Amino acid sequence: MKYETVAIHVEKLVKRYRNGVQALDGLSLTVNKGEIFSLLGQNGAGKSTLINVLTTYLRPTSGSVIIFGKDACHEATEIRTLISWVAQRTSIDTRLSLTENMMFQSNLYKVPKEEAKKRMEALIFCFGLEQYLKYPVSSYSGGIKRRLDIALYMMSNPKVLFLDEPTIGMDVQSRMAMWDMIRKIREDFGTTVFLTTHYLEEADRLSDTICIIKNGKEVIQGIPHDLREYLQQNKLKISFGSKEEAKSCFGRLKNVISLKEADLYNDKIITDSKNSYADLERVNRWLLDNGISFLGIEMIQPTLEDVFIRLTRENEREVCQ
Ligand SMILES: Nc1ncnc2c1ncn2[C@@H]1O[C@H](COP(=O)(O)OP(=O)(O)OP(=O)(O)O)[C@@H](O)[C@H]1O
Ligand SMILES: [Mg+2]
Structure with a gap:
């Protein structure tokens, strides 16, 4: 010291x-x-x-x-x-x-x-x-x-x-x-x-x-x-023209990457991605191959708020130690 x-x-x-x-x-x-x-x-x-x-x-x-x-x-x-x-x-x-x-x-x-x-x-x-x-x-x-x-x-x-x-x-x-x-x-x-x-x-x-x-x-x-x-985990964000479009894609996308119910936010799907660029490419190809209309797809970095929520969430003491 x-x-x-x-x-x-x-x-x-x-x-x-x-x-x-x-x-x-x-x-x-x-x-x-x-x-x-x-x-x-x-x-x-x-x-x-x-x-x-x-x-x-x-x-x-x-x-x-x-x-x-x-x-x-x-x-x-x-x-x-x-x-x-x-x-x-x-x-x-x-x-x-x-x-x-x-x-x-x-x-x-x-x-x-x-x-x-x-x-x-x-x-x-x-x-x-x-x-x-x-x-x-x-x-x-x-x-x-x-x-x-x-x-x-x-x-x-x-x-x-x-x-x-x-x-x-x-x-x-x-x-x-x-x-x-x-x-x-x-x-x-x-x-x-x-x-x-x-x-x-x-x-x-x-x-x-x-x-x-x-x-x-x-x-x-x-x-x-x-x-x-700290999280070393980017997020994959897919934006759609409407809530309905996001919802209908969400159901099918579950077969392509793992998704939690909470990943669906109005007209967007935002999900944690450990293997960000491979996921981005895979989802992008799947959306195009299946003719699903979407506004954009991108990787976003975690914010300090994401870190705070993750570290202070109840029942997750193991991530803090
Ligand atoms: N004088 C006191 N006597 C007994 N318990 C107390 C006393 N002051 C605080 N506590 C308890 O100690 C814990 C920590 O409280 P503290 O006020 O330090 O938290 P805090 O982080 O400042 O919260 P806040 O963001 O609400 O201001 C709480 O469970 C609180 O109920
Ligand atoms: Mg206080």
């Missing part, structure tokens, strides 16, 4: 709540310094529990968490000075302006006034927030408030910024503005960003590393490109 490049190292982490629920079940993961790391998982997978343990809000039952060389169990106070945690509900004081909020925050962290002012100006400039300085925070929309909230948490100059579902419920424009902001946090300030999300597209486009967790355990961790390649 090269500690000089590691921001967070979690090993065999277990968290059992008092009611007996084991929310984390031997989870291990590594976050590198200066990267955007996304944690993906279904409801109840253990994402919030993990963030609560990493931010030292909860004590683990067993296992270890090291953040910038500090142990979360024995050096929780030190860790708190290194991190910022932006929870889902904004905590910025909506009666005050952004600058008032920022100066107040720096006071809490005992940052000298001159230094705080400089930092505040740098943050406002970097994130393009000048237009939001005049009015109290309450006058802005939810998406903007969240960005102002994050700017506020950057005042303490954290080494790691934790974001719980930063773009939940946002429209496309606000989501893209948030992505820009998160990229700038990494690029201009070198901050490591650890976020949770339900949006696969967000994890795919924004992160350097993605970790998918299920039942309190990691199932896969890697760069988005490698995760998409």
